[in-house]
Amino acid sequence: MNLARSFQALIILSAGVFCFSGCKPSDDVNITYTTNGEIYVLSLDNEAAPRKVAKSDNPYNAPAWSPDNSKLVFPKENGDFGDLDLFIYDESTSKAINLTNTEGILEQSPSWSPEGDKIAFAGASDPEDSSLFGVNVYVINADGTASINLTKDINKDASSPLWLPDGERIFFVTRDDSMYTIRSDGSLLTQIVSGQDGDNSWHCLSPDGEKVAFISDRYGGDDIFVSQIDGSQEIRLTNDGKNSKSLEIQCFSPDSQSIVYSESGAGIREVVIINVNSGEKTFLSEGENATWSRKLNKILFASEDRESLLVVNPDGSGEQSIDHLPQFDFSWWQE
Numbered sequence: 584m585n586l587a588r589s590f591q592a593l594i595i596l597s598a599g600v601f602c603f604s605g606c607k608p609s610d611d612v613n614i615t616y617t618t619n620g621e622i623y624v625l626s627l628d629n630e631a632a633p634r635k636v637a638k639s640d641n642p643y644n645a646p647a648w649s650p651d652n653s654k655l656v657f658p659k660e661n662g663d664f665g666d667l668d669l670f671i672y673d674e675s676t677s678k679a680i681n682l683t684n685t686e687g688i689l690e691q692s693p694s695w696s697p698e699g700d701k702i703a704f705a706g707a708s709d710p711e712d713s714s715l716f717g718v719n720v721y722v723i724n725a726d727g728t729a730s731i732n733l734t735k736d737i738n739k740d741a742s743s744p745l746w747l748p749d750g751e752r753i754f755f756v757t758r759d760d761s762m763y764t765i766r767s768d769g770s771l772l773t774q775i776v777s778g779q780d781g782d783n784s785w786h787c788l789s790p791d792g793e794k795v796a797f798i799s800d801r802y803g804g805d806d807i808f809v810s811q812i813d814g815s816q817e818i819r820l821t822n823d824g825k826n827s828k829s830l831e832i833q834c835f836s837p838d839s840q841s842i843v844y845s846e847s848g849a850g851i852r853e854v855v856i857i858n859v860n861s862g863e864k865t866f867l868s869e870g871e872n873a874t875w876s877r878k879l880n881k882i883l884f885a886s887e888d889r890e891s892l893l894v895v896n897p898d899g900s901g902e903q904s905i906d907h908l909p910q911f912d913f914s915w916w917q918e
Contacts, residue, residue, distance in 0.1 A: 614892075615646055615655070622646055622657060622672075627879075627894075627905065637672045637679050649699045649725070656682065656693040656702055669693055669704060671725070682727045690721075694753075696746050700725050701767065703744035703753050706732075720744045720755045722767050733769045747812065748792035754812075762786060762795060764812065775814040785832040788812075789839035790877070794859070796820075796842050798830050805830040807844065809859055820862055835859075836897070837877040845871045845884075854884045856897060867899045 614625045615636075623633035639646065639657045646657035655672040661681065667689045672679040682702070683690055689707040696702070702725055707718045720741045723730040734741040739757040746753055752764045752771075760778030765771065775795060776783055786797040796809045802819075805828060810817040820842075821830070828848040835842055836856075843856050854873045856865040867873075870893060873884035882895050892905040 615648065617646065617657075622655070636677075637670070647693050647695055649695050650697060651699055654699075654725075656695070658691045658693070667691060669702070669723075682725075683723065683730070684727075692743055694745050695725075696767070697748055697750040703733075703746060703767075705742040705744060705755075707740075720753065720765075722753070731767075731769060733765050733767070737763075737772065743786070745788055747788070748790070754788055754795065756783075756786060760784070762797070773813065775810055775812065776808075776817075785830070785844075787832055787834045787842070789835040790837055791839040794835070794839065796832055796835065796859075798832055804828065807832060807842065807857065809842075820857060820859065831871070833873045834875050836875050837880060841897070843873045843875050843882055845873060852887060854882065856882070865897070865899060867895055868893065868902065 614627065616623055616625070616633075617639055620638055621635055622637045622639050623635050625633040636655060637646075637657060637659075639659050646655050648655050653674050655674075656669055657672070658667040659670045659679070660666070661668040661684065666685070666687060668684055669682045669690050670679045671682050683704075685706075690704050691707075692705045694703045701722055703720060703722050705719070706721050718740050719732050719734045721730055721732055733753065734755070737757070739759060739761070741755050741757050741763075744753050744755045747764065750767075752766055754762070754764050754775075756762050757778070760776075760783040761774060762776040762783065764773045764775060776797065782801075783797050783799045786795055788795055793812055794809055795812055796807060798805050799808050800806070806822065807820040807830060808817060809820050828846045830844055830846050832842060832844040840860065841856050841858050843854065845852055845854050847853075851869060852871050854867045854870045856867065857863070867882060868884075869887040870884040871887070873882050875881075875897075876883055879894070880897065882897060884893055884895075885891075886893050886904070893902060894905065895902040
């Protein structure tokens with residue numbers, strides 16, 4: 584299945600995970616990344632050494648800063664049970680506490696609510712069977728109270744939860760490549776995309792919360808599709824499947840009007856921007872694993888040789904290279 588393929592590719596290609604935080608811990612633009620099980624923050628505004636903030640035991644899950652950038656949630660092994668629990672690192676105290684403290688559940692993929700008072704996450708009760716997929720999606724208060732299993736009644740393994748900007752609904756995917764939204768109290772389950780239409784993967788939500796973009800091979804090869812968040816008005820944005828290209832969608836632009844993704848074919852991997860309305864493409868450079876910095880309004884991606892972080896304007900101009908990132912391989916990015 585394509586969703587599984589994307590997670591497997593993440594494991595094979597990477598040893599680090601990245602996310603962006605603009606104004607954390609000041610007004611600098613920072614990268615948060617993991618390498619060798621440790622979490623670092625690096626400022627893009629200077630060449631100071633990265634600052635280690637915590638230790639994580641799951642290199643394939645991005646840590647997530649709270650909306651006010653004061654706390655960082657991440658998965659870490661619980662020494663009492665040997666499972667992955669969610670921990671919260673507090674910038675004000677420089678300490679991390681166990682948020683979930685559960686036995687027999689592998690917890691991952693945390694996502695903060697827009698108000699910063701709740702966290703959605705995927706929890707797998709049988710890690711051997713569910714691999715990197717959570718069996719269910721949960722919501723818990725940011726103080727560790729009132730955990731709710733949202734998906735226990737849908738009879739599908741659910742993972743990759745993301746809060747919508749309205750603070751009421753959560754997006755998630757299931758092992759059969761379907762995509763849903765559900766209210767944070769477990770009501771109003773809505774299917775956006777059916778896995779029966781083809782193998783779907785590499786999803787991302789628009790910042791305005793109105794669209795979801797994803798890769799599907801329903802026409803024989805990888806293409807980008809965009810749907811309204813209620814499942815309506817689905818469009819096929821590319822027609823690359825016939826060219827046997829492999830596509831990996833990364834994220835929307837800050838104004839939700841464009842998407843940055845990477846495409847591979849004939850031994851070349853390129854970073855591309857496509858306009859959601861016109862389908863017009865802008866080829867930026869050879870590279871991979873791009874993200875769109877909302878604060879900078881620039882594209883950040885790994886160079887083709889995966890030795891540098893490149894920063895470029897959305898029109899492809901002004902490319903810069905950042906080379907003072909120690910001891911990690913470039914991989915999956917999340918803003």
